[in-house]
């Protein structure tokens with residue numbers, strides 16, 4: 001079975017499930033029973049979202065030529081410790 005798209009000039013677009021290759025150029029509209037012509041559209045083509053495409057490109061580029069970094073990405077440099085004897089004994093992160 002395949003889904004075919006048709007357009008009624010009065011009621012708009014609708015879909016009909018028919019056996020593969022069984023779609024005619026005209027079918028009766030389910031609402032008004034008038035003639036509805038077949039609409040040709042792209043068959044289930046999914047486009048990759050831009051953010052995902054960028055991430056995939058970066059992952060592929062990183063596998064070939066990794067970026068050289070001077071610090072851990074996404075981590076801020078440690079702030080200067082406040083002066084004082086009590087703070088000097090606290091553990092450093």
Ligand SMILES: [Zn+2]
Pocket residue numbers: 008009010011012029030031032033034
């Ligand atoms: Zn109609």
